[in-house]
Amino acid sequence: TQLLEQSPQFLSIQEGENLTVYCNSSSVFSSLQWYRQEPGEGPVLLVTVVTGGEVKKLKRLTFQFGDARKDSSLHITAAQPGDTGLYLCAGDWSGTYKYIFGTGTRLKVLA
């Protein structure tokens, strides 16, 4: 059974601080997605990474896919209260575009 471990599990920071969230597995991904989920809503896709070593930026969010395609990170610069939510990574091992979700990182940004 493939597992996606995310760390940290919880993170509470002040507005303006930087943070990094990690997603790790012992298996190689064909592709990996990051989602953000707010209370009472479904997850919303932030980015899909495909190539080992790939870096994608979305405003203040930077996503990196590990060279070996076994891990990924999400870095947020100058966090804002609107960044608060549950961040989920989802990996596709088999190339079937069926994603298995990680354990999640719950982020709270205090004003």
Add this chain to the structure above:
Amino acid sequence: EAGVAQSPRYKIIEKRQSVAFWCNPISGHATLYWYQQILGQGPKLLIQFQNNGVVDDSQLPKDRFSAERLKGVDSTLKIQPAKLEDSAVYLCASTLGGYSYNEQFFGPGTRLTVL
């Protein structure tokens, strides 16, 4: 473009009762997923449909859970009988399908509490 619709939003039942959830995906989306999300965890795939056929139901507890997708559009997920450990949010998602890295569009979920 209308999003994925789910109903009801909340449901409270006693253990051993039955419950059904409904999902209407985005128009034209061929692939539909049902996920179970237990509090504090990531979503776990229960079943995946491609049009009205089942692609993967390996993690669906078939002794108590069932799902169908009529005419390749709407879908229902049923639990009979419910157990305490079924308390969770049930999410429906849809994608266009095909062979691209599809974005899954999620509905708001149905929060089930089993007492």
